[in-house]
Amino acid sequence: METVDEKSATMVELSVHGPSGDQLLRTLRAWLGHNDAFRGQTELRRRPIAEGDMGGGLDVLVVALGSGGAATLLVQSVSTWLNQRRSDVTVTIRATDGREVSISVTRASDPLAVMREAERLVPLQPHE
Incomplete structure (x- = not known):
């Protein structure tokens, strides 16, 4: 597969x-690699250490986006x-x-408890 040219691609x-x-x-990264549009277009990198930071920077995943709706596809993926x-x-x-x-x-550890709390705030009324 041909990869996106970094010079002409939008990098995020x-x-x-x-x-x-x-x-x-x-x-x-593995998930995105299953999509032909991103296969070979991702790279794990370390961010440069910013002034005042202690230790290494956070890892980031760099994605080269070509044209043709690649940004929309990235958001959907x-x-x-x-x-x-x-x-x-x-x-x-x-x-x-x-x-x-x-x-x-955000995942609730007990979705039923969340529903009960929401019901306390806004009691469900039967439709007439």
């Missing part, structure tokens, strides 16, 4: 925050991957110009 960085962040990032997680996870997608967006999935 994805970072993952949650339990076992590094492992989640590797899992996300990340959303699907997030919905399959069983814990609270946030993925931040950052463009080279500094713009970023974060997508979070």
Whole structure:
């Protein structure tokens, strides 16, 4: 498969925050690798250490986006991957110009308890 030329591609960085962040990032890379549009277009990197930081930077997943709706496909793929997680996870997608967006999935340990609490706040009324 031909890879996207980095000079003509839009590069974005994805970072993952949650339990076992590094492992989640590797899992996300593998997930994206199953899609032909991203196969060979991802690379795990270490961020440079910023002034005032102690130790190494956080790992990021760099994705080269070609044209033809690759950005939309990336967002859809990340959303699907997030919905399959069983814990609270946030993925931040950052463009080279500094713009970023974060997508979070929060899992309740007891969904029925959440429903009960919501029902206390807004009692369900039968339809007449």
